[in-house]
Amino acid sequence: MQTFDVVVIGGGPAGEVAAGRLGGEGLEVALVERELVGGECSYWACMPSKALLRPAEALAEIDRIPGAREAVTGSLDVTSTLRRRDEVIHDLDDSSQLPWLEDNDVTLIRGEARITGERRVEVGEDVLEARKAVIVATGTHASLPPIDGLAEAEPWTNRELTTTKRIPESIVIVGAGVVGVEMAQAYATLGARVTLIEPEDRILMREEPFAAEQVTESLRERGVDIRLDAGIQSVKRESGAVAVTLDGGDVVVAEQIGVAAGRRSNTAAVEPLGYEAGKPVEVDEHMVSKRFDWLYAIGDLNGEVLLTHMGKYQAAIASEHIAGRTYDLPHNADGPLSPRVIFTDPQVAAVGHTEKSARDAGLDIEIVEVETSGNAGGSFYGRGAPGTARMIVDNDRRVVVGATVTGADVSDFIHPFTIAIVAEVPMERLWHAVPCFPTRSELWLRLLESYRSR
Ligand SMILES: Cc1cc2nc3c(=O)[nH]c(=O)nc-3n(C[C@H](O)[C@H](O)[C@H](O)COP(=O)(O)OP(=O)(O)OC[C@H]3O[C@@H](n4cnc5c(N)ncnc54)[C@H](O)[C@@H]3O)c2cc1C
Numbered sequence: 001m002q003t004f005d006v007v008v009i010g011g012g013p014a015g016e017v018a019a020g021r022l023g024g025e026g027l028e029v030a031l032v033e034r035e036l037v038g039g040e041c042s043y044w045a046c047m048p049s050k051a052l053l054r055p056a057e058a059l060a061e062i063d064r065i066p067g068a069r070e071a072v073t074g075s076l077d078v079t080s081t082l083r084r085r086d087e088v089i090h091d092l093d094d095s096s097q098l099p100w101l102e103d104n105d106v107t108l109i110r111g112e113a114r115i116t117g118e119r120r121v122e123v124g125e126d127v128l129e130a131r132k133a134v135i136v137a138t139g140t141h142a143s144l145p146p147i148d149g150l151a152e153a154e155p156w157t158n159r160e161l162t163t164t165k166r167i168p169e170s171i172v173i174v175g176a177g178v179v180g181v182e183m184a185q186a187y188a189t190l191g192a193r194v195t196l197i198e199p200e201d202r203i204l205m206r207e208e209p210f211a212a213e214q215v216t217e218s219l220r221e222r223g224v225d226i227r228l229d230a231g232i233q234s235v236k237r238e239s240g241a242v243a244v245t246l247d248g249g250d251v252v253v254a255e256q257i258g259v260a261a262g263r264r265s266n267t268a269a270v271e272p273l274g275y276e277a278g279k280p281v282e283v284d285e286h287m288v289s290k291r292f293d294w295l296y297a298i299g300d301l302n303g304e305v306l307l308t309h310m311g312k313y314q315a316a317i318a319s320e321h322i323a324g325r326t327y328d329l330p331h332n333a334d335g336p337l338s339p340r341v342i343f344t345d346p347q348v349a350a351v352g353h354t355e356k357s358a359r360d361a362g363l364d365i366e367i368v369e370v371e372t373s374g375n376a377g378g379s380f381y382g383r384g385a386p387g388t389a390r391m392i393v394d395n396d397r398r399v400v401v402g403a404t405v406t407g408a409d410v411s412d413f414i415h416p417f418t419i420a421i422v423a424e425v426p427m428e429r430l431w432h433a434v435p436c437f438p439t440r441s442e443l444w445l446r447l448l449e450s451y452r453s454r
Pocket of ligand 1: 009015034038042046111114158266299301309
């Protein structure tokens, strides 16, 4: 039996941050990881997907800049893109992640962990005991919708979609949420004929309709066949092709099928405690599980919000709580209101409420909207590309409660909105945060002017 202050299970972004933070504070910490330190995000999710998207995005931007455009005479190089993706995911080798753990005195234990009793974790033959707490950060895996023949067709999940060594000639992607839409764009720009199938009447259901419309248009321009309101009746793989029969009887045939239709929690570690397979481990605002006061669940596993940065934030909340300190919680940019970016072209960056969620929450709101590139700074970026910046203001409190910015390369635009929301900066005060000229951040001036004129 080995004893630590804290045992962290799962070395994805959330678990890594929790282990490193607590280790850095001088606690004795063990981190148990069954695959690769860095988790889904580093190897099969955030990082490889962005590596697949970025070259085409850069080319599209260059194409919008006369002078630079003429210098690019070739087309996107698929081999180099895939090679760069492999560099980004370190060829599925996690050795570069280990020095940080060592620097923070974290003991790494390789293997599958199971919690078999109060503060007791088994990893193969080893038994680990935690004096203070066990943090579970075991993430999620792709969920397969119960469609006739789908499992037998051996569909690609995010793992194969992000690490493939060859771009298929054609692919059907099931689900037009963030992952499906990003993968549709990546595969289309890498030369595949893509069909994107979505049962709802639009893509990106959780975001503003205008954002979904702009991304839909751009995907269609790139040749993606988007089928909306499309239920799938059955899937069949035969002689090297997959046939997908839609509810109306249409059949889409492609070389490959990928599924991006939600996630299920990785619960093997907590099932001995009575947790249900595949279901989130529910937590309070300090990430303490609702059932055991010594058990914390952070990251995707608790189902609060499936984003790396929020998992890392939850790791900080849990670590503070274990160290006997507490954060000032809750605030207005967490859970479904968390900052988020969809890395399509145009990108969609959002934080806080959409119009619908604000109205559903009963807020009295003002909505102001400007063109993302409708200022001097916009002369140099995203020329001719669609782009809208929408800000939602709570009329009662006179603070920003939501923002969505679409356009070329706008992912970094959302952070000032996040600060405004979390710090609840009064609208009158925002005037004194002066954006530089000529930057696209001047969209703030236009938004504030538009709000003042109401
Ligand atoms: C294609 C795709 C793209 C994405 N892009 C983004 C993005 O751009 N930005 C963003 O913020 N989010 C993105 N996400 C979401 C992001 O990947 C997750 O939110 C993030 O990985 C969650 O981190 P985590 O630490 O909770 O879990 P994970 O990253 O899933 O890590 C969990 C770790 O726990 C380990 N583990 C599981 N069970 C056990 C066990 N019993 N014993 C030991 N170890 C165990 C696993 O091996 C894994 O390493 C994307 C997701 C997908 C699918």
